[in-house]
Amino acid sequence: MMPEPDDIGFGQPEPGSAAPPPSSPSASPPPPSPVELGAESLGGLTAPPPQSPTPTTPDAQVPAPKAIPGGKQLQRIQEQAAQAFRPLTDTVWSKLDRKATAVAEFTLRQYRTKSSTWVVLGIGVLFVGMMLMFYAEAMATGYEAYDNDGDSYDWDEDGYPAGQERRLGTDPNDRFDYPDPDIYPPDDPSVWINEDGFDWDGDYSNRNQGFDDDSDCTGEGWTDPGSWALPGNKDYNGDGIDCNARYRTNVTGEIVLGIMNDPNVDEDPDEDVFIKEALHRGFVLGFGKIGFVFLIGIFLPLFLATGLIRDEMDKGTLHYIMGKPIARAEVLAYRLLGYLAVVWPYSTVLILGTALITGFIAPSESLFRFDDMAAWLGVLLASWFVMLAYGTVFCTLGVMSPKYGLWIAIGLGVWEFAMAMISLGAPNFPLSWLSISHWGIEIVNCTSILAYPDQSWMAAVSETVNWGDDTPITGFYSAPSIMPTSAFGSLLISIFMLLMVTVMALFIGQSSLKRKELN
Amino acid sequence: MIPDLSQTGEGQKEWAPVPEAPHVVLNHVTKTYGQVIGLNDVSIAIKGGVTGILGQNGAGKSTLFKLIVGRLRPTSGEVMLFGTNPFKNPAPYSRLGYVSESEQLYDWMTGLDFVATLARLYGYTRDEAKERAMHVLEFVGLDDVANKEIGKYSKGMRQRVKIAHAMVHDPDLIILDEPLAGCDPLARTTIMNVVRELGAMGKTVLVSSHALHEIERITEQILILHNGRLLALGNLHAIRELLDKHPHRIKLLTDNPRELGRSFLPHEDVFGVRFPNSGELMIETNNLSSVHQALPGICVESGIRVTGIENPDDNLESLLGYLMEGRA
Numbered sequence: 001m002m003p004e005p006d007d008i009g010f011g012q013p014e015p016g017s018a019a020p021p022p023s024s025p026s027a028s029p030p031p032p033s034p035v036e037l038g039a040e041s042l043g044g045l046t047a048p049p050p051q052s053p054t055p056t057t058p059d060a061q062v063p064a065p066k067a068i069p070g071g072k073q074l075q076r077i078q079e080q081a082a083q084a085f086r087p088l089t090d091t092v093w094s095k096l097d098r099k100a101t102a103v104a105e106f107t108l109r110q111y112r113t114k115s116s117t118w119v120v121l122g123i124g125v126l127f128v129g130m131m132l133m134f135y136a137e138a139m140a141t142g143y144e145a146y147d148n149d150g151d152s153y154d155w156d157e158d159g160y161p162a163g164q165e166r167r168l169g170t171d172p173n174d175r176f177d178y179p180d181p182d183i184y185p186p187d188d189p190s191v192w193i194n195e196d197g198f199d200w201d202g203d204y205s206n207r208n209q210g211f212d213d214d215s216d217c218t219g220e221g222w223t224d225p226g227s228w229a230l231p232g233n234k235d236y237n238g239d240g241i242d243c244n245a246r247y248r249t250n251v252t253g254e255i256v257l258g259i260m261n262d263p264n265v266d267e268d269p270d271e272d273v274f275i276k277e278a279l280h281r282g283f284v285l286g287f288g289k290i291g292f293v294f295l296i297g298i299f300l301p302l303f304l305a306t307g308l309i310r311d312e313m314d315k316g317t318l319h320y321i322m323g324k325p326i327a328r329a330e331v332l333a334y335r336l337l338g339y340l341a342v343v344w345p346y347s348t349v350l351i352l353g354t355a356l357i358t359g360f361i362a363p364s365e366s367l368f369r370f371d372d373m374a375a376w377l378g379v380l381l382a383s384w385f386v387m388l389a390y391g392t393v394f395c396t397l398g399v400m401s402p403k404y405g406l407w408i409a410i411g412l413g414v415w416e417f418a419m420a421m422i423s424l425g426a427p428n429f430p431l432s433w434l435s436i437s438h439w440g441i442e443i444v445n446c447t448s449i450l451a452y453p454d455q456s457w458m459a460a461v462s463e464t465v466n467w468g469d470d471t472p473i474t475g476f477y478s479a480p481s482i483m484p485t486s487a488f489g490s491l492l493i494s495i496f497m498l499l500m501v502t503v504m505a506l507f508i509g510q511s512s513l514k515r516k517e518l519n
Numbered sequence: 520m521i522p523d524l525s526q527t528g529e530g531q532k533e534w535a536p537v538p539e540a541p542h543v544v545l546n547h548v549t550k551t552y553g554q555v556i557g558l559n560d561v562s563i564a565i566k567g568g569v570t571g572i573l574g575q576n577g578a579g580k581s582t583l584f585k586l587i588v589g590r591l592r593p594t595s596g597e598v599m600l601f602g603t604n605p606f607k608n609p610a611p612y613s614r615l616g617y618v619s620e621s622e623q624l625y626d627w628m629t630g631l632d633f634v635a636t637l638a639r640l641y642g643y644t645r646d647e648a649k650e651r652a653m654h655v656l657e658f659v660g661l662d663d664v665a666n667k668e669i670g671k672y673s674k675g676m677r678q679r680v681k682i683a684h685a686m687v688h689d690p691d692l693i694i695l696d697e698p699l700a701g702c703d704p705l706a707r708t709t710i711m712n713v714v715r716e717l718g719a720m721g722k723t724v725l726v727s728s729h730a731l732h733e734i735e736r737i738t739e740q741i742l743i744l745h746n747g748r749l750l751a752l753g754n755l756h757a758i759r760e761l762l763d764k765h766p767h768r769i770k771l772l773t774d775n776p777r778e779l780g781r782s783f784l785p786h787e788d789v790f791g792v793r794f795p796n797s798g799e800l801m802i803e804t805n806n807l808s809s810v811h812q813a814l815p816g817i818c819v820e821s822g823i824r825v826t827g828i829e830n831p832d833d834n835l836e837s838l839l840g841y842l843m844e845g846r847a
Contacts, residue, residue, distance in 0.1 A: 098638065098639055098640075098642050098643065098644060099640050101639075101640065102636055102637075102639035102640055102648075103640070105636070106636050108625075109628075110625070111628075113627040138804075159738070204787040315623050316619075316621040317589055317621070317622045317624070317625065319588075319617070319619055319621075320625075320637055320684070321588075321637070321640065322609075323588055323589075323590075323612055323615070323617050323639070324609070324612055324637065324640035324641060325609050325610055325611075325612045325641060326609060326640050327609060327610075328609070418739050517590065517591045517592055518590040518591075519585070519590070519591065
């Protein structure tokens, strides 16, 4: 209801009630009038509540404790306790209820009203759902074992696999030359498939690895130890040891950088076990890097953070917030806080949801695979820091150039995409270090190494066997670039770099906002 | 750039106004937008009472306010709000309430949300802010629609919720930029009453308008801006006297202007009548109040039906014209 001229003095004190003191020290006491009553009412809003229940006037006597009956004494004790605890309400929690949460909460609620927010978040969920379907299909697909060294084939069609013929000294290409069937009946060809897998004792410091399980390098058990089918140079990798695999590791011996086998050593591993595991890890790495850290990591901030201040300036509503006793830098920081309150829980739910679903589908001996949780947490860590950095940078661009900020942000997105691709292919190329995506990808690399003790070995094996597209781990895994000797050190540096970008962007953004005129 | 961990606001924590300083001081302030001059060498000092800022569209009223509240930085000169540069230090905002001319609001918020959320930026807790918001919404007559979305408010209600948000922290200085623009008569009356009452509370109120009669109903202390320049500053009565020195016109709408004009000619203060068209009579006088006093009697005696009375000179344009003549 609109007040009429005569009834504006709302909340006029009841007759006989004490009027609160005027709030403004500069306001001189107005003469008694209907208007003045209104003034007192408004002034009363600022009048602090009595801090102490104890009357201060001489007339008011506080009764001695002994004079208080039991019930009243209890009440008094409760009042005293309430008074004693009162300062606790003025702690960090009640203070956090003020400006920071007011702006952050306002930002959150503002996001809720924008359809663009729901569209962007919905697309992210759809994207993750689609990728999970592809993943589930890949995991449901069995990988038939195949003969990597070709010794299960009966080339001359004499009934004997080539491997058996070589071992027994007959010619695998001559159908009339084969072992005596009464003494050596023909092996089932499957015996000569997956007969020489990768042997690794898990000791990174031991560079002498590998074992010739099928003896087609050492010639042990062969009828003719000097057979032409045995390799002439049994120390191809030049480590002075015949028929082994030489492991190339980093300085600290924590990461396998490459494997060089002697001929016919570890040349026929079990695809079904290895490829499925490598595929799964490739998904964790690839989806973590491209999906969560790059695509979702850049699109969410682009659409949600660029307009945090810029849109308010455009609409002419920023002064509602800025026209308060709050530093402009704080407004920027608290708006970003609201943005983080949306994107961090969102990415957390998506990533942990993905971890949960893949945990049930991934190759594992138990119902749920817990081995990946650390890797997914690494992806989560990367996505948080990347979204923090991108959000701050994009918001700053919006502040610096309300007109072109979005276009500059899109241009930056293209740059980031190019650098992400470089970072995937050539992580040591220093140009990519000038991007946010590189450091996000680096975090995923480092945490995957920390999460899977044999991660670098598995990637090196895939590279050595050249399984190609079947094992995307070779494409998505990279050893740490900034600090090759330590995954943990690289992880810390990567986080530091992203925080540095954030702080710099925040500094530039608040400097720009401080100088901005809000016309 | 260290976030204020105390969350009490710079205004409450560190800043103290300069004692006895005028609430608003502009010292030779000029503001230009490229080649366009928004405000030209304006010097004023204001403390206490309701001051009406009069000026046509583009006169510089909003620029003046934006400079005072620190939204703009002066091109030259100095602006002080409670003795502090408002562009560099937001602390004086704790004693300032500002209602901008912008019609943009957060339409998705309820009136209570809007006022309470912004009140928290003064350092109030959630509960305190809500309580204060309810009080001021009641004060501006929006308590019954406090929980309604602002998008569903009428123009007058939107203006009042803006006023409520500016008053929620009980400021000493309230600036209202065209608060009556676009409002219906009932909303105008309500807002004018609110402004008058704020003045009676001892607040310093600056209110702008381009309509002289609106300001007249609010305050007697006015400041006139024209083309970015401070044209006049003082009491409205003095301005009225200035107006009275000039010939005035009274326009009567009637079916028989010539016969009615004949009835007015014997009046000693009427020195001429004109007939702009077949339905209008224009009376020229040097004593507006005298003719206005006699007007009803003359009309009744003549027996001629009058359908409307207007004072074409009683507007800002005329006032500005006279003031400019005086300058020339």
